[in-house]
Amino acid sequence: MLLTAAVLTALWWPRSEVVYRSTAPSSVAYGEDGPHHMGVVHEWTPSGRHSYRMVTGRYPAPSYGHWVDLDTTVAREGVETATWTESGLRLRFRTGHEVFVPARFFLGGR
Template sequence: MLGMVGGILLTAVFMTVMWWPRHEVVHRTEAPSSVVYEDESRHFLGLVHEYTRSGRHTYRLVIGRDPGLSYGHWVEVGGFHAVEGVESTVWTVAGVRVRFRTGHEVFVPAEYFLFGR
């Protein structure tokens, strides 16, 4: 019985280690001071790579007021686009446009990341 409990515990620990996500910011930018939003805050954008030891990889754009990118508006990005990297980021009062090296673009309207959303 003790061996079975130990085996279950060991399996649970192993699965936790294998699936626990790790994060890496692979691109970071901030809105220029010439772009002033309604909430009068500085805004940041990052392309965050989340991965596990088991081989799962996801990418997302995080846009918001937190320079650490721990919260804000998230937009899932396909790995095909993200792996190639970000070519440019254009901030306007209307929102932010991210162009990937693949030629694909993502536009996020400002209303989705203002006021701490």
């Protein structure tokens, strides 16, 4: 029983890597200290599950901030551009799809 639990845990335990990063340019100020950052995180398990998330916030490491789940078939093709404006962040993928996150969702912590 313990061996079965260990094998299942190993097969479902996610691994992750940051596949894209962007930092707001100094010309875009949100009225808070320091720049804002965004990372696209790819998570996968040895059993074959894949997911992508966009994390935007004040910290360079994409472990805390505003999370947006991304469609796997779109995100795996890669990011074309990240455009920061005072109203928010627009991420354009190589597939032509876009995601816009209004600034109010990633300001003030989360």
